[in-house]
Each structure stands twice: as C-alpha cells, then as structure tokens.
Amino acid sequence: MSNQRDTALKYAEGHKKRFLDELISYLRIPSVSTQPKHKEDLLKAAEWTAEAMRSAGLEHVEVIPSPVGRHPLVYADWLHAGPDAPTVLIYGHFDVQPPEPLELWDSPPFEPTVRDDYLYARGSTDDKGQAFIHIKMVESYLKTSGSIPVNVKFIYEGEEENGGVTLSAFIPENKEKLAADIALISDTGILSPTQPSLVYGLRGIHYDFIDLLGPNHDLHSGSFGGAINNPLNALGHIIAGLKDVNGRVLIPGFYDDVRELTAEERTLLNKLPIDEPTLLNMTGAPAIWGESEFTFIERLGSRPTLDVHGIIGGYTGEGGKTVLPSTAHAKISMRLVPDQDPEKIKQAFRAHVRTLVPESISVKFRDDTHGSHPIVIDYNLPAIKAAREAYAAVFENEPVLMREGGSIPVVNEFKSVLDLDTVLMGFGLPNSRVHSPNENFYLPLFERGIATAIHFIANLARTPKL
Ligand code: BES
Ligand code: MN
Ligand code: MN
Numbered sequence: 182m183s184n185q186r187d188t189a190l191k192y193a194e195g196h197k198k199r200f201l202d203e204l205i206s207y208l209r210i211p212s213v214s215t216q217p218k219h220k221e222d223l224l225k226a227a228e229w230t231a232e233a234m235r236s237a238g239l240e241h242v243e244v245i246p247s248p249v250g251r252h253p254l255v256y257a258d259w260l261h262a263g264p265d266a267p268t269v270l271i272y273g274h275f276d277v278q279p280p281e282p283l284e285l286w287d288s289p290p291f292e293p294t295v296r297d298d299y300l301y302a303r304g305s306t307d308d309k310g311q312a313f314i315h316i317k318m319v320e321s322y323l324k325t326s327g328s329i330p331v332n333v334k335f336i337y338e339g340e341e342e343n344g345g346v347t348l349s350a351f352i353p354e355n356k357e358k359l360a361a362d363i364a365l366i367s368d369t370g371i372l373s374p375t376q377p378s379l380v381y382g383l384r385g386i387h388y389d390f391i392d393l394l395g396p397n398h399d400l401h402s403g404s405f406g407g408a409i410n411n412p413l414n415a416l417g418h419i420i421a422g423l424k425d426v427n428g429r430v431l432i433p434g435f436y437d438d439v440r441e442l443t444a445e446e447r448t449l450l451n452k453l454p455i456d457e458p459t460l461l462n463m464t465g466a467p468a469i470w471g472e473s474e475f476t477f478i479e480r481l482g483s484r485p486t487l488d489v490h491g492i493i494g495g496y497t498g499e500g501g502k503t504v505l506p507s508t509a510h511a512k513i514s515m516r517l518v519p520d521q522d523p524e525k526i527k528q529a530f531r532a533h534v535r536t537l538v539p540e541s542i543s544v545k546f547r548d549d550t551h552g553s554h555p556i557v558i559d560y561n562l563p564a565i566k567a568a569r570e571a572y573a574a575v576f577e578n579e580p581v582l583m584r585e586g587g588s589i590p591v592v593n594e595f596k597s598v599l600d601l602d603t604v605l606m607g608f609g610l611p612n613s614r615v616h617s618p619n620e621n622f623y624l625p626l627f628e629r630g631i632a633t634a635i636h637f638i639a640n641l642a643r644t645p646k647l
C-alpha cells in the first residue's frame with residue numbers, strides 16, 4: 182500500500198516538467214465566466230478538462246451542458262477501489278476572474294510565464310493550477326499501480342466566479358451520482374511555502390448591484406445643479422450609510438445571526454503565525470483597519486463585512502465635464518459568517534438602502550445577484566486528520582488550522598444537500614494575487630500539492646470511519 186503510494190509519488194516527481202507544460206496550455210484558455218464574449222472559451226476549457234481527466238485514466242468522463250444556458254460542468258470517476266473503500270468527491274473550477282486591468286500585468290494574463298519559480302497567469306492558483314493537482318494525483322496512481330486506493334468522483338464547474346447556478350441546480354438532481362463519503366477541494370491558500378494550513382471555515386456572500394436613476398438624460402450641471410438631484414452624490418450618501426468609519430455595518434439586523442467564536446477557536450486562530458507588519462507588507466496598505474473589538478485575524482475570516490467593488494457613473498474621460506449624470510451604479514457585497522443567511526441579508530440590505538435613497542432619485546436592484554452560505558467544518562473529523570498528516574509528511578511541518586475570508590459556494594451545498602463534509606486542501610499563497618493582476622502559482626507548491634494529494638488519498642484509505 183505505501184508502496185503504491187510511493188511509486189505514485191515517484192511518478193509525479195519524474196513527470197513534473199510535463200505536468201507544468203500541460204498546466205501552461207490549460208492556462209492559455211481565457212475562461213472568464215463573467216464576460217459573455219468568453220462563452221466559447223468556457224466550453225473549450227471544459228473539453229480540455231475532460232480530455233485531461235480521460236488521459237489520466239478516469240472513466241465516465243462527460244461534459245455536461247448547462248440547462249440554463251450558462252457554462253458546462255465536467256464529471257468523471259474511477260470506482261474500482263472496492264465497496265469497502267471510501268469515495269471522495271473532488272471539486273474544482275476551470276473558470277477564472279476577469280484579467281483587467283491588463284496594463285498592470287508584467288506578462289499577459291493568458292500567456293503563462295515562469296519567472297523565478299512562479300508561474301504567472303490568470304487562473305494559475307485560482308483555480309486551474311489547483312484543480313489540475315488532483316487530475317495529476319489520479320494519473321500518478323493509475324499509470325503506476327493501475328489503481329487508486331479509494332474511489333474518486335470529479336465534478337468541475339465553469340462558473341464558480343459567476344455564482345455557480347448550473348452546479349447548484351445539478352447537485353440536488355444528481356444526489357446518487359455525486360454520493361460520496363467526503364469532498365476534497367483545493368481552492369484556498371496556505372500561510373507560506375513552509376507553513377501549510379488547513380482551512381476549516383469559509384465566509385458566505387451576498388453580492389448586489391444597485392442602479393440609481395435621476396433625470397432621464399444627462400444635464401448641464403450649471404443649469405440644473407441645485408434643483409435636480411445628482412445620482413452620484415446620492416450614491417455617496419447611500420454608501421456612507423452602509424458602514425461606519427470603524428468598519429461596523431449599519432444595516433439593521435445585520436449581526437443578529439452571527440455566531441460568536443468559541444473560546445477554543447479564538448485561542449486557535451489568534452495563535453496563527455501572521456502579524457501586522459506581514460499583513461502591511463503583503464498588501465502595501467499604510468495601516469491596519471477595522472472593528473477594534475476583534476483582532477485582525479478574527480476580522481479576516483470570522484467577522485462579516487461589507488465592501489463596495491465598483492462604482493460606475495458620470496464622466497471619467499480626460500479633462501473636466503460639467504455634467505449632472507442621469508444614472509449611478511454600484512456593485513456591493515457582504516461577506517457572511519455562520520449563521521447569517523444570504524437571502525435574509527439580501528432583504529435587510531435592500532430595505533436599508535431604500536431608506537437611504539431620497540425621493541428625488543429612484544433605485545433598482547438587479548436580479549442577477551448571487552449568494553452563498555458561510556460554512557465551518559468540524560476540524561476534528563478523521564478526514565481532516567488524514568489531510569493534516571498528508572501536509573505534515575510533504576512539508577515536514579504541521580499545518581495550522583484557519584478560517585478563510587473568501588467563499589466557495591459549493592461547500593455549503595455539499596453539506597446541506599449531500600450531507601458531505603469538505604476537506605479544503607489549498608496550495609495558494611498570500612502573495613498569489615488571486616483576482617488581481619500578476620496572479621501566480623508558486624511552482625514548488627504545485628509539486629508539493631500533487632504529493633500532498635497522493636498522501637491524503639493513501640491516508641484516507643487507512644481511515645476506518647470517515
Ligand atoms: N478560490 C476562491 C475563494 C477563496 C479566496 C478562498 C481566497 C480562499 C481565499 C473562489 O474562487 C472565489 O473567488 N470565490 C468568490 C465567490 C463569489 C464570486 C461567489 C469569492 O470569494 O469572491
Ligand atoms: Mn477559486
Ligand atoms: Mn476566485
């Protein structure tokens with residue numbers, strides 16, 4: 182058994198150059214799920230994923246079209262480990278965030294480039310690079326011993342960054358197909374190349390779009406300013422009414438369902454080896470900020486928050502223009518923690534915004550918003566122990582447990598619909614620049630990621646009760 186594991190490890194080590202070349206071709210596909218012009222690229226990325234799964238030796242590989250006209254899913258499995266062996270459901274996403282602003286990239290986002298052990302490309306860490314780890318884990322087992330010590334099922338999606346509606350609809354309709362003992366996802370990060378970490382909590386999200394409408398066309402601000410309200414000015418007041426200067430969200434009821442951290446968790450989290458200078462250095466921000474009753478580590482993953490992501494309106498071209506714009510728009514999200522409910526938060530947010538909109542302006546909320554539930558996973562689960570031991574074996578250092586501030590909507594759906602807990606086994610770094618220009622994957626972590634996945638699968642096979 183450990184022989185089977187070790188031959189797989191050796192295979193991965195011996196083929197790392199080819200694995201990298203393959204990942205580079207995966208990253209060349211501009212699979213931006215939120216931009217309609219890339220619809221074909223999502224299909225291409227799905228086909229590419231399916232082909233990679235097929236050549237790794239996975240069976241029943243299918244590209245499943247989206248019934249609602251969005252982006253396809255990819256399913257595959259290998260189920261010959263025997264009825265007593267556990268079944269692992271592996272999830273990843275092959276869509277990526279928009280690469281803009283393009284001028285801030287040192288090399289183009291879809292022309293993957295290696296510099297000093299870092300692979301730069303959109304999707305390198307989030308999530309193609311990490312999703313590819315598990316395909317290569319499977320290949321390493323199947324091309325050596327011809328078998329994997331556990332049953333595996335893969336479900337990869339192409340619209341995680343865009344609300345994941347196709348997968349959300351697919352899960353409840355395919356419970357049997359997706360049935361498993363545990364889920365496995367690599368789409369998070371570790372603290373440093375030498376300090377692995379296991380994420381046991383993710384925040385949820387409610388993402389909203391506001392449109393403010395004033396006069397029915399742009400006006401001369403001299404002729405009308407002062408008597409006709411300006412939607413951009415109104416937007417400023419509305420935004421100011423959402424959150425105070427210390428970071429407390431002002432929406433009535435926003436904190437009602439926030440579950441307090443237990444004393445044990447507080448101790449655990451505040452022991453994490455991250456300090457303020459590191460955070461400042463990492464981000465380039467001039468100072469730490471936020472709710473003073475909570476440590477910054479608690480604020481990062483365990484407290485809810487609200488952020489404005491974009492404001493659209495008025496004249497932003499060169500030179501001045503004395504215009505009273507007809508409309509103003511904002512994109513705003515709230516990060517949620519247990520037991521906040523995204524639907525309830527959406528209602529509370531919209532009700533509060535309505536109270537902040539003056540009579541002189543009308544407001545519309547868009548329908549294409551998305552939400553996801555927060556999740557906290559029991560870090561004493563046997564599968565988490567198997568993952569801790571896998572990290573420890575490869576990194577020669579015990580992983581720490583932490584909560585992440587980001588959201589992976591499917592984790593809660595696995596739990597609530599399939600009754601599956603998820604092991605979040607990430608390999609990103611704090612400076613991987615996910616969602617940002619110069620996104621990168623630290624290549625030693627691509628290799629250690631495959632090794633950790635190989636160990637994890639071997640450990641799981643020895644875990645009596647998941
Ligand atoms: N992989 C991220 C989630 C993540 C980010 C985990 C940072 C750990 C650290 C995922 O792809 C993501 O970006 N999710 C979105 C979800 C949203 C669009 C519904 C997010 O968190 O913004
Ligand atoms: Mn991701
Ligand atoms: Mn992402």
